[in-house]
Amino acid sequence: MTSRPFRQTADPIVGAAIGSRLFPFSGKPDGGRVVDFRLLGVVEAWSRHERIDLGPPKQRFLLAVLALKINQPISVDRLVDLTWPISPPPTAQHAIHVRISKLRATIAKRNRDGRAIEILTKGSAYVLQADPMCVDAHRFRALVADARAGKNDTDKMSLYRRALELWRGPPLADVASEIADQLCAGLEETRLIALEECLDAELRLGRHRIVIDELTELVAQYPYRQQLLAQLMLALHRSGRGPEALHAYKTARLRMIEELGLEPDMALRRLEHAILLGDPCLDLAGPGPRVPAPRLPAQVEAAIEVDQLTRRFGEVTALDQVSFAVAPGEIVGVLGAPGAGKTTLIRVLGTLLAPTGGSFAIAGVPSHRGAEIRALIGLLPAPADQPGHLTGVETLASCARFSGLGRTEAWRLAGRLLAEVGLVDVAGSRISAYDRELRCRLGLATALVREPSVLLLDEPTSGLNPLAANRLLDLIQQAATWRGATVLFTTWEPAEVAYVRARQLILDRGVAQRCEPRDGVTLARVSSHGCC
Ligand SMILES: Nc1ncnc2c1ncn2[C@@H]1O[C@H](COP(=O)(O)OP(=O)(O)OP(=O)(O)O)[C@@H](O)[C@H]1O
Incomplete structure (x- = not known):
């Protein structure tokens, strides 16, 4: 058994502060125990604040075995086997009798009325007869049982913590380690389960920030205990540290695959997904799912209204008195x-370039109120450079932070958008590993960060093969429908416009060309210069 850090209890008489229900014979400050046996760590016995000398390791081990099996007879043969698992000496039985009689004498000195604690001989067996609550291992189990029956999470947490504080180290830490491991495997497992149950209660109580340190240590010590990893992920997520939650999952998953050839279990994979999605079911007092609603005022007739818009670059007229309107x-x-x-039009409408002449309005907001317009739009300028060293989720979360969201909200939004554009599986991968299609999807997600009511997308499908382009157009259409958003996108490909049954606006050397409506395509208002 490996040694592990354990919390030390402050009081040398462990359990003195524990409730009297566990100590039916108590009535004194030390719980009324004549002797207090401690097996959860180095084997010790205490009596009235004094440590009792239990003799050499083999003698302490014998006492520990009797205390573990308190009030149960253990045969001398069994004690021999446990003490000398390999080739016991010919004098083994005699040695057991001698050590037991020394232990008897030691205990008798502290046990003046001779009844509370005794090592009795029952035929060819010995039994330690005493109140089980004299032994820390039994007090531990009793406290855990009490914690499970606790009437609320605060009580449960307090009882679990008291139980866990009884542990000073691995049980029987200083005697016969292999045998101790066998004898105490159940105890160790109960400790870990109690710890998980305690942490569950603490997470329900909103103590996610407080338990992160402890959980981080525990996950490092017990890398295959998926419940602890799940708790750490949840605690980090609730503390607005979603990227670290996903990193913890990724690290643990790689380790499991490498060392065990196993994937994490389904519950853990679902949790990872839920964190990526920002699923409100992970929240403490979960608000309902945040469904973005169209933010255009009801009375607005045109989401985009462009009037005689002109943009010149020196001698070049990139936009020449362009006028058109797009309905919400x-x-x-x-x-x-x-x-x-095309690009100039998107950049002017996106307030990246000032018009040279004419005007426009987004959702009724005139072009000179740039900040208000920027709050309404989702802009994808082409070609968008994305920092390759960041992961997809980091990129979106930082965009969301930049847009003014708090850490937790930003993280949730990033997860939801990644799911929306089909990037959940690569959310934690660096963008440098993304192919063109994944980058385009991330670009779309970036444009959706502000939950825009108008999307301005410059060549969103640039560089994609037709199938990938159609997949992206599907996503654009879906995002627009879900938000009730208006979309203006540029492309060289008439087939793309047809694919999403969009109206088309044709630009020719800066001039908007008039075109006739086609069957089945609804037209919006067209000004004298606009074409649809
Ligand atoms: N910053 C600039 N300085 C000078 N000229 C510019 C600038 N930006 C655009 N232009 C010019 O304005 C015209 C329109 O360019 P714009 O990029 O808007 O066209 P586009 O339809 O988007 O082209 P592409 O499909 O190749 O991106 C072009 O003649 C271009 O050279």
């Missing part, structure tokens, strides 16, 4: 050859 919830595809002015 509509999707419009801006088509045009290279240099037609």
